Amino acid sequence: MIRPGSLAGIAACLLLGACASERVVLLPSADGHRSAVVVRDQQSELLLDQPYAAAVRRVGGNGSYQSSPEEVNERFSAALAAQPPRPIGYVLYFEPGGELLTPASKAEFDKIRKEIAERAASEVMVIGHTDRVGSLPSNDELSKRRAEGIRELLIQSGVPAEKLEAVGRGERDPLLATEDEVDEPKNRRVEINLR
Amino acid sequence: MIRSYRLLLCAFLAAFSAFSVHAGELAGMVKTSKGQVTVERHGQKLVAVVGTPVEVGDKVRTSSDGAVGVTLRDNTLLSAGPNSLIVIEKFVFDNKTQDGSMSIGIRKGTLSVATGKIAKRTPESVDFHTPTSVLGVRGTEFVIEVGEGRDD
Numbered sequence: 001m002i003r004p005g006s007l008a009g010i011a012a013c014l015l016l017g018a019c020a021s022e023r024v025v026l027l028p029s030a031d032g033h034r035s036a037v038v039v040r041d042q043q044s045e046l047l048l049d050q051p052y053a054a055a056v057r058r059v060g061g062n063g064s065y066q067s068s069p070e071e072v073n074e075r076f077s078a079a080l081a082a083q084p085p086r087p088i089g090y091v092l093y094f095e096p097g098g099e100l101l102t103p104a105s106k107a108e109f110d111k112i113r114k115e116i117a118e119r120a121a122s123e124v125m126v127i128g129h130t131d132r133v134g135s136l137p138s139n140d141e142l143s144k145r146r147a148e149g150i151r152e153l154l155i156q157s158g159v160p161a162e163k164l165e166a167v168g169r170g171e172r173d174p175l176l177a178t179e180d181e182v183d184e185p186k187n188r189r190v191e192i193n194l195r
Numbered sequence: 196m197i198r199s200y201r202l203l204l205c206a207f208l209a210a211f212s213a214f215s216v217h218a219g220e221l222a223g224m225v226k227t228s229k230g231q232v233t234v235e236r237h238g239q240k241l242v243a244v245v246g247t248p249v250e251v252g253d254k255v256r257t258s259s260d261g262a263v264g265v266t267l268r269d270n271t272l273l274s275a276g277p278n279s280l281i282v283i284e285k286f287v288f289d290n291k292t293q294d295g296s297m298s299i300g301i302r303k304g305t306l307s308v309a310t311g312k313i314a315k316r317t318p319e320s321v322d323f324h325t326p327t328s329v330l331g332v333r334g335t336e337f338v339i340e341v342g343e344g345r346d347d
Contacts, residue, residue, distance in 0.1 A: 022325045022326070022340065022341050024330060024337060024338070025337060025338050026337045027307075027337055029334065029335060029336050030309065030336065035335040036335065037337050038331040038332075040330075040331065041328045041329075075338075076276065078262045078276030079262065079276035079307040080274065081262065081274075082228075082229060082275065082276070082307075083264050083274040084227055084266045084272050084274065086309075120226060121246040123224060123266075125290060165290060169291065195266045195270055
């Protein structure tokens with residue numbers, strides 16, 4: 001039994017030669033955290049919050065169903081195969097108060113430089129941080145110096161300058177939350193984001 | 196009094212427009228490319244290869260043998276299969292504050308998405324849309340297919 005509405009829809013679709021059908025499938029997240037997508041149109045809203053939960057929209061009706069890795073592979077393998085490599089984050093730590101890397105982080109630096117060189121069309125973001133010893137403005141300044149120091153080191157080791165951006169976030173984004181004026185080695189760091 | 200209001204309004208508008216979205220701003224970069232892929236910018240078609248910048252306002256198009264992967268500046272991963280048309284309608288991201296917003300359209304074809312820093316921090320400022328629907332995300336990976344969609 002076909003409803004008149006869907007019949008009209010099919011007719012319109014034949015006339016226009018364009019019957020839009022759409023599908024959205026939620027995938028498991030790479031980090032294993034729960035995730036969700038809300039699919040909204042003018043009439044309705046559908047929440048996809050389980051891996052492989054799917055929404056379809058086509059002339060004559062919308063619906064949801066449970067898709068599968070097999071179906072996703074069949075319909076989306078080309079798109080998924082073209083996915084760029086995942087961005088990687090590294091953290092380098094500093095001796096107190098200045099721009100000197102800890103010995104462990106110096107060793108790590110060489111590994112990072114190599115990965116930057118190996119990735120196609122790589123771009124690097126260097127973000128400096130401080131602990132809470134010192135004033136806010138002086139820490140903004142120090143975090144920026146740390147980031148720019150690492151940027152310089154990367155340039156000297158052969159990474160082209162135009163691939164590199166450096167910013168300082170001061171003490172406002174600690175890895176470990178502390179009281180003011182606490183000397184915390186884990187917060188004296190530079191994050192390197194390679195994408 | 197009115198004058199100071201006007202001043203305030205001007206300041207507000209100035210601040211707002213400084214944050215507004217300008218076509219031509221760097222949104223990301225092509226990281227993978229297969230077959231025929233083009234970026235359409237100001238009515239011109241550019242061949243998209245690995246390393247081609249992607250700007251706000253660009254239309255990324257793949258042919259029947261094409262596929263493309265783009266990493267946006269906030270680490271969002273977009274990749275499209277053959278016969279696809281993806282539009283970077285809006286993208287703003289401040290490296291320093293990590294604030295931003297984005298709006299990406301898929302007009303036809305297939306798109307796979309792994310969301311990035313903006314979606315993690317302010318999911319409400321991220322949307323993906325098809326010809327009929329808008330998708331809101333919460334730290335997510337998903338795929339979208341639009342059959343027989345729009346060609347421009």
